[in-house]
Amino acid sequence: MLSKRGLCSRREAALWIVAGRVRVDGRMVCDPEHPTDAAHASIRIDGVAVAAASRVYLALNKPRGLVTTARDEQGRDTVYRCLDGTQFGWLAPVGRLDRASEGLxxxxxxxxxxxxxxxxxxxxxxxYHVQIDRIPDATLLRRLETGVPDPDGGAPLRAKSVTLLRAGEKNAWLAVVLDEGRNRQIRRLLAAVDIGVLRLIRVAIGPLVLGELAKGAWRELTADEATALAPLSVSPSARPARGRP
Incomplete structure (x- = not known):
């Protein structure tokens, strides 16, 4: 319930509860799985009454070299560096981009x-727009769409569509559309046909495009944009759009 109210992650909420920081209807609750009436329960954390947080929906142009996590055991910079100075409270990334990838x-x-x-x-x-280390022909592009065996033994790796954007003498840019979100899917797909990835940039999620958002900059989505991405899920209390260039 604490997570659904937008106050923290499930893991953080469990730590607060086990530590005795949370009271429900005046009673300390130390079991994270304790049944609670979502509509009527009075919840206090460290004695302070809490209500659902205002919903926040952000788009970030992730720079290359940042890890998509709140904390990194190796001490590497994370995507939260781009949100330094904001006052939104707890926010979680929606999906991931690996350290070498960029974009939305x-x-x-x-x-x-x-x-x-x-x-x-x-x-x-x-x-995604993907720069690769070779010039592909039409046969190779279709192969990426029909699928190739997964070296790890999973379902075949494939893209919904792959088109050639432009080509130079030694490399090319592809537009790759995915309709599923497997771990490092594009890199693994291309590696399976001996193609190396030079750059990988996510440029759109559904109708939402990265556009002119500067590297490392963020902006809040409008209510219409948030609703277009997940029509049945958006709270009517979504905040008005603003951002940091």
Whole structure:
């Protein structure tokens, strides 16, 4: 319930509860799985009454070299560096981009919205521009769409669509659209046909495009943009759009 109210992650909430910091209807509760009436329960953390946080929906242009996590055991910079100085409270990334990847990354304190976007069944397509180390022909592009065996033994790796954007003498840029979100899917797909990735930039999630958002900059989504990504999940209390260039 604490997570659904946008106050913290499930893991952090469990730590607060076990530590005895949370009271429900005046009683200390130390079991994170304790049944609680979501509509009527009075919840206090460290003696302070808490209500659901205002819903926040952000788009970030993730720079290369940042890890998509709140804390990194190796001490590497994370995507939260780009949100330094904001006063939004707890926010979680919606999906991931690996350290070497760039582009559109969403954040929110709305778990239902995030789950709808990340779901392979309900989530929108994701579009990437990928620079590769060779010039592909039409046969190779179609092979990436029909699928190649997964070296790890999973379902075949494939893209929904792959088109050639432009080509130079030694490398090319592809537009790759995915309708599922497997770990490092594009890199693994291309590696399976001996193609190296030079750059990988996510440029769109469903109808939401990265556009002219500067590297490392963020902006709040409008209510219409948030609703278009997950129509059944957006709280009507979404904040008005603003951002940091």
């Amino acid at each position: 990354l969403l954040f929110s304190n709305d778990p239902a919205w995030a789950a709808a976007i990340a779901s392979p069944d309900t989530g929108p397509d994701k579009t």
